[in-house]
Amino acid sequence: MTHPVLKLYNYHVWANGVIMDRLRELPQDIYHQDIQSGFSSVSKVLSHIFLTDYTWFDIISGKSMNEAMATTNQLREQVEMKSIKEMKEIFLDLSERYKALLDSQKDIEKLIVVDNPYAGLLETSISETVLHVVTHGSYHRGNIATMLRQMGHTSVMQDFGLYLYQNRTE
Secondary structure, eight states: OOOHHHHHHHHHHHHHHHHHHHHHHSOTHHHHOOOSSSSSOHHHHHHHHHHHHHHHHHHHTTOOHHHHHHHHHHHHHHHHTSOHHHHHHHHHHHHHHHHHHHHHOSOTTOEEEEEETTTEEEEEEHHHHHHHHHHHHHHHHHHHHHHHHHTTOOOOOOOHHHHHHHTOOO
C-alpha cells in the first residue's frame, strides 16, 4: 500500500499541472503581468512554489537548509523569467526526481534535522516535510486563483477531492 503522504505528493504534482494548463489557456501577458497582490505577478507565485519544492528536495536529499537556499537563490532570477511552458517542464523534471528520491527511502518516517536560519532547529520526518511541500503548494495555488480573478479570469478546480475522483481505480 502506498504511504498516504506519497498520494498527497502525487496530488501536488497533479494540481500544479492543472493550474499550469489553465495558465497556458489564458492570454500570455497574464503570466508576467504586474498585479497588486501578495506577489507582484502570477509568475512570481509559481516560481516561489517551484523554488520552495526544490529547496525541500535538497533538504530531504541531505543538504543543509543554508545550502539548499543558496542553490535556489542562484536559480531564482532564471526561474522567474521562464515561460509557463518552460515552468511545466521544470516542474515535471523535479517531480520525477522527487518520486525517485521518495521511492528510494527505506523509511519515509525517518527523522531529519532542519536548521532553519530564521526559526532554528527542527526535528521532523521526511513524510512531514513532504506534507509541508503539498500544503505550501496548495496555499499558493490559491493565491494564483485569486490573482486570476482580480485580472478578470477564472481559475480551475484543483482540490484534493477532485484529484481523488479523477484518479480512482475501479
